[in-house]
Amino acid sequence: MFASLSQQAKRLLQAEFPDLEVDVAWERPSARDHGDCTTTVALQLAKKVGRSPKEIAQFLVDGLQNMPDVENVELAGPGYVNVRLTLPALLKELEAAMNEAKPKESKKDEGPVIIEYSQPNIAKPLGAHHIIGTAIGQALVNIYRHAGHTVIAWNYLGDYGTQFGKLSVAFSKWGTKPVEQCSVDDLLDLYVKFHEEAEQDKALEDLGRAASLRLEEGDEELRAFWKKVVAITKESLGELYRRLHVSFDLDLGESFYEDKMVPVIEEGKAKGVFVEGEKGSLIVQFPNDLYPPYLILRGDGATLYSTRDLAQMKYRMETYHPQAIFIATDIAQKLHFEQLIETCRMLGWELPEFENILFGRMRFVEKSMSTRKGNILKLEHVLDEAVERAQKVIAERGDAIQTDEPAALAEMMGVGALVYGILSQNRKMDLVFDWEKMLSFDGNSAPYLQYTHARARSVLRKAEQEVSVQGVTGVTAMAPHDRLLVNTLLQYPTALQEALDTRMPHKLANYLYQLAQDFNAFYNAESILQAEESLRKLRLALTLLTADTLRAGTALLAIQVPDRM
């Protein structure tokens, strides 16, 4: 951004300090009315060149004074250089920023980015908490793709392990109909019953473990049962993912690595990384006890979650040569991934960039949502509740909301409110769900962004004319609200980049909220359609850019916005 200003400043500095390599970056002043952009370059250089920051800043002020793009430049604070651009220059910046924020052509010459998220366990309905990782993962997939990266969106299904053994035992004891006819809820009931009964009857746990071992060994009957259960679960997941605008390229789950674990175990033993632990188990011991020992193989020979994760890492690296692997999980898995990555290093594997995309726990302000049958709060119920509440909000607002499709609008608002409720908060913190806040029309919420978008589109419909930044001419002065809005629009590419670099979708969400606020302030303070011709064109162009940015930005968060509302 502000490329010609950067060039000019660089030229000045290089003439004055010939041996210096400098880049001059411009950002938005933190006091938002202190110009269009500011640089801290004088503060950074002061030590290096042995002059005071103010001296250097003043030197830049004098040099930039007469640039044709500059309306005003001044020294501020300890050595900031604050610039106000001329209107034509500002509009040129705006065009450049909007181009920069467009989806990039896909980069063919780099490995893919693997983003793994959602990862539900089979035979259980999707729990409410699953929406957190699912929403964060999908937002990151969208943001990375938008930036031109090839992304593999991966649902690593939990389709293996002791829960199957338990389920098959429960099914043979208490099942009342063929598996094919069971819903995921029926399967959950069986699973819950298993745990209730196992509290009295300790032998059940052993039966479950034995069954899962037999499944691992290839018992045909158990395998057939397992396959049906996987199919039932996948089908029920599909509908929820559709409602959330979530989709995956792959759903290869834990079971896919069944035959890929033995070579890894052999490798680990040969390299002396896996050593014998208690009762014939295999463990990794970390140098200086960096982490607690990592269990790789149980004493009875059964493989574990960790064994599959090692095989999974190896497979992904060898098959896809990814530039990065990102795995979204709840903070409870932090240690597991630290141990996993350290083990990969000890095995001498060359890892791509890796991050365990951590997120916090979820809590509802209203107690009624916290527990239901089997201690699972089903995501489906939460989505339905959100949509019902959105319906009420729409009904209460009466004529203030205009829509031809109230049901579709309620779905968009309700689901959007939940997803935005997640994505607008720092993912590392625990999440507190507050329906009032999530569905409010004037807070940091999806309905607020949706309403603002619809408002902007409505202005554009009423204008009945071609609108574009290029078409803006002859504006001599603009109001402070115009300028603030221009400046906020200019920040869109930066917000996208920050969300990508930190893998924190809330950076984008909060930017969109700021944009919506600045648009509404502008809308309330200035006349748009009634303004004199050249200003009217400018304001309509800003309205269009706001609407387009809100739509594109929310789409990256997997949230939709209506044209009317």
Ligand code: ARG
């Ligand atoms: N299915 C697991 C769970 O529900 C999460 C999987 C995380 N990913 C991984 N590669 N281990 O706890």
